[in-house]
Amino acid sequence: DAGVIQSPRHEVTEMGQEVTLRCKLISGHNSLFWYRQTMMRGLELLIYFNNNVPIDDSGMPEDRFSAKMPNASFSTLKIQPSEPRDSAVYFCASSFRGTGALNTEAFFGQGTRLTVV
Amino acid sequence: QQQVKQSPQSLIVQKGGISIINCAYENTAFDYFPWYQQFPGKGPALLIAIRPDVSEKKEGRFTISFNKSAKQFSLHIMDSQPGDSATYFCAASMIYGGSQGNLIFGKGTKLSVKP
Numbered sequence: 049d050a051g052v053i054q055s056p057r058h059e060v061t062e063m064g065q066e067v068t069l070r071c072k073l074i075s076g077h078n079s080l081f082w083y084r085q086t087m088m089r090g091l092e093l094l095i096y097f098n099n100n101v102p103i104d105d106s107g108m109p110e111d112r113f114s115a116k117m118p119n120a121s122f123s124t125l126k127i128q129p130s131e132p133r134d135s136a137v138y139f140c141a142s143s144f145r146g147t148g149a150l151n152t153e154a155f156f157g158q159g160t161r162l163t164v165v
Numbered sequence: 166q167q168q169v170k171q172s173p174q175s176l177i178v179q180k181g182g183i184s185i186i187n188c189a190y191e192n193t194a195f196d197y198f199p200w201y202q203q204f205p206g207k208g209p210a211l212l213i214a215i216r217p218d219v220s221e222k223k224e225g226r227f228t229i230s231f232n233k234s235a236k237q238f239s240l241h242i243m244d245s246q247p248g249d250s251a252t253y254f255c256a257a258s259m260i261y262g263g264s265q266g267n268l269i270f271g272k273g274t275k276l277s278v279k280p
Contacts, residue, residue, distance in 0.1 A: 158207060
C-alpha cells in the first residue's frame with residue numbers, strides 16, 4: 049500500500065485565491081482527519097470524518113475553510129478566500145474505526161506546505 | 166480538559182545518552198497515549214503507544230512510562246543516536262471514540278542527538 053497520499057506537496061498562492069488540498073486514504077480505512085501544523089500552535093485537528101460523515105468540525109478556523117469526502121477514499125480541504133495567516137503545513141491522516149468504535153493507529157500523509165503571499 | 170502539555174520544547178543529547186520527554190494530560194477519559202516521530206518534510210509516524218492498564222511499555226530503545234494517578238506519561242530513548250534526531254509528539258485520545266476518536270497532540274519536542 050502506498051500509504052496516505054496528499055497533493056500537492058507544495059502550494060504557493062496569492063491572498064484571496066481559492067486553494068484545494070487533496071488526500072487519498074489508505075485502502076480499507078474509514079476515518080479521515082485533517083490537521084494543520086504551525087510553529088506557534090503545533091498540530092491542530094481541523095476536522096474528522098468517519099464513514100464519509102463529518103463527526104467533529106469544531107477545529108475548522110472559520111467559514112473560509114470547508115472539507116468534503118465525495119467518496120470513501122478521497123477528501124478535499126478547500127480554503128476560499130485564502131489569507132497569509134493560513135500559511136502552514138496541512139496533513140491528512142487515516143485510520144480504521146471498527147466494531148464498538150475502536151480506533152486504530154492513524155497514518156499520516158507527507159503533508160502539503162501552503163504559502164499564501 | 167482537552168489539552169496535552171509536552172516538555173521540553175527542545176532537547177540536545179549526546180550520542181549514547183538518554184533522552185526523556187514528558188507529557189501531561191487533563192481529560193481522565195483518555196485511554197490511548199501514542200508517541201509520534203516526525204522527520205523534516207515528512208508526516209508524523211507512530212513510534213510507540215500505551216494504554217493505561219500498564220505502567221510501562223518498551224520497544225527496542227524506546228520506552229513509555231505511564232503514571233495514571235498523576236496523569237503523566239513520558240518517552241525514554243536509551244542509547245540515543247544521531248538518527249533519532251527528529252521532532253517527537255505525544256498525543257492522547259479515546260480508543261473507543263465517539264466524537265473524540267481524534268488525537269490531541271502536544272506541541273512537540275525537537276530532539277538533537279550530537280555525535
